[in-house]
Amino acid sequence: MINIEKKFFKFEPPSMKPNLKVFWKKAKGFNIWNEKNQKCIDFTSSIFVSNIGHSNPTFKKKIKEVLNSPLSHSYVYYNKFRFEYIKKLIRFVGRKKLNKCYLMSSGTEATEAALKLMRLNGQKINKEKKGIISMNGSWHGRTLGALMMSGFKSQTNWIGYKDKNIYHIEFPYPWLLKNNSETFFRKSLEKTFGKRFNYKKKIAGIMLEAFQGWGSLFYPEKYIKCLIKFAKKNNILITMDEMQSGFARTGKKFAFEHYNFVPDIICCGKGMGSGMPLSGVITSSKIMDIQGGYLQSTHSANPLSCAAGIAVIDEIKNKKLVNKSKNLGNFFLKGLKKLQTDFPNIIGYAFGKGLVSALIMKKYKNLSSTSVADFVCHECYKNNILLVNTGRESIKFGPPLVINKNALKFSLKAIRKSLEKLQNKYENKKR
Numbered sequence: 001m002i003n004i005e006k007k008f009f010k011f012e013p014p015s016m017k018p019n020l021k022v023f024w025k026k027a028k029g030f031n032i033w034n035e036k037n038q039k040c041i042d043f044t045s046s047i048f049v050s051n052i053g054h055s056n057p058t059f060k061k062k063i064k065e066v067l068n069s070p071l072s073h074s075y076v077y078y079n080k081f082r083f084e085y086i087k088k089l090i091r092f093v094g095r096k097k098l099n100k101c102y103l104m105s106s107g108t109e110a111t112e113a114a115l116k117l118m119r120l121n122g123q124k125i126n127k128e129k130k131g132i133i134s135m136n137g138s139w140h141g142r143t144l145g146a147l148m149m150s151g152f153k154s155q156t157n158w159i160g161y162k163d164k165n166i167y168h169i170e171f172p173y174p175w176l177l178k179n180n181s182e183t184f185f186r187k188s189l190e191k192t193f194g195k196r197f198n199y200k201k202k203i204a205g206i207m208l209e210a211f212q213g214w215g216s217l218f219y220p221e222k223y224i225k226c227l228i229k230f231a232k233k234n235n236i237l238i239t240m241d242e243m244q245s246g247f248a249r250t251g252k253k254f255a256f257e258h259y260n261f262v263p264d265i266i267c268c269g270k271g272m273g274s275g276m277p278l279s280g281v282i283t284s285s286k287i288m289d290i291q292g293g294y295l296q297s298t299h300s301a302n303p304l305s306c307a308a309g310i311a312v313i314d315e316i317k318n319k320k321l322v323n324k325s326k327n328l329g330n331f332f333l334k335g336l337k338k339l340q341t342d343f344p345n346i347i348g349y350a351f352g353k354g355l356v357s358a359l360i361m362k363k364y365k366n367l368s369s370t371s372v373a374d375f376v377c378h379e380c381y382k383n384n385i386l387l388v389n390t391g392r393e394s395i396k397f398g399p400p401l402v403i404n405k406n407a408l409k410f411s412l413k414a415i416r417k418s419l420e421k422l423q424n425k426y427e428n429k430k431r
């Protein structure tokens with residue numbers, strides 16, 4: 001592996017090094033094989049991309065339809081795959097309010113487009129209505145606007161300036177919230193804006209990650225209720241970034257369904273294209289048809305990506321992946337919570353919905369919480385389980401939705417084994 005890493009690093013930046021050094025030789029269903037043909041259960045889904053399973057036959061067949069046709073790209077000129085997809089996509093979303101889509105290639109473009117739409121629509125009401133509220137600790141992508149909305153200061157310092165119309169408020173972490181959503185929300189606004197801010201005049205939109213990615217942290221329903229009330233009162237648009245959560249990942253088609261409301265805009269990507277670069281914003285005609293949006297890009301809605309999108313929706317429906325994700329997710333989360341009960345000195349929290357979940361580790365003996373997470377990920381990999389090593393105190397679980405109960409049981413055992421090994425290592429040291 002050292003040699004492989006060296007070979008790649010010769011041509012690529014350090015950020016392209018994975019936390020766990022794994023070479024993917026083959027991926028099929030919910031398994032991956034490394035360069036030594038070690039077969040692993042994949043809990044990454046290639047970072048929430050392969051919801052319908054790796055090397056999915058329906059996906060391959062549909063893409064081949066494009067490859068075998070006499071058309072591979074048509075810029076913004078119309079083509080049949082694009083129409084088939086946009087019609088199917090809007091039907092799949094199934095909400096009156098979300099009746100138009102704009103397709104792109106990467107997630108960060110989608111959140112940028114949402115930022116633009118929220119601002120343009122705000123400024124149409126009054127020129128000063130261009131503020132965007134997002135959350136500390138959330139993630140929306142790596143291009144400038146997306147990065148400025150993301151709540152990680154360390155990643156934005158290089159920009160050298162701050163968009164003074166992008167504001168961050170505190171995320172309702174369970175360890176901060178203490179059950180009072182309304183007070184928490186009001187106080188977090190006051191902390192950022194003071195007591196006399198004119199939200200109606202100055203705020204155009206709120207950008208919400210559907211759940212906070214690194215820890216699979218969902219918002220309490222009450223908190224979202226307060227936020228919706230606030231947005232309505234002040235004529236503010238709500239965007240939900242469904243990049244990780246969309247397309248059946250959380251046991252619903254989209255995570256906004258957990259919160260019993262329909263956002264004004266949703267941003268999708270990752271699992272939307274199952275490996276083909278495909279992302280999109282979905283909203284109403286009223287919001288999308290605004291003058292000055294210039295929503296167009298060279299690869300927008302290209303036939304190959306649209307074909308992939310078609311296969312994704314067909315597979316979600318035909319394989320009943322929404323229900324599968326919900327039921328298997330419930331089973332798996334129960335298992336994680338049992339681990340939390342059995343290893344209270346190592347695991348702080350277990351969170352999740354559907355087939356996305358996380359363990360948040362504690363500092364253990366002289367190991368930092370991040371080192372504990374690293375240890376578990378490395379041990380599990382030795383036992384043929386590839387987990388999402390987030391590079392911080394959490395471990396994430398997001399297998400392809402075609403996984404089965406036996407594979408989940410096997411994985412829970414492997415995680416338990418790694419925790420026992422950690423415990424034994426430190427207990428033996430003490431003696």
Ligand SMILES: Cc1ncc(COP(=O)(O)O)c(C=O)c1O
Pocket residue numbers: 106107108109111139140141142209213241242243244269270
């Ligand atoms: C919630 C969320 N939004 C946006 C993005 C950016 O997507 P992409 O990496 O495709 O640009 C990501 C990617 O990790 C994400 O998790």
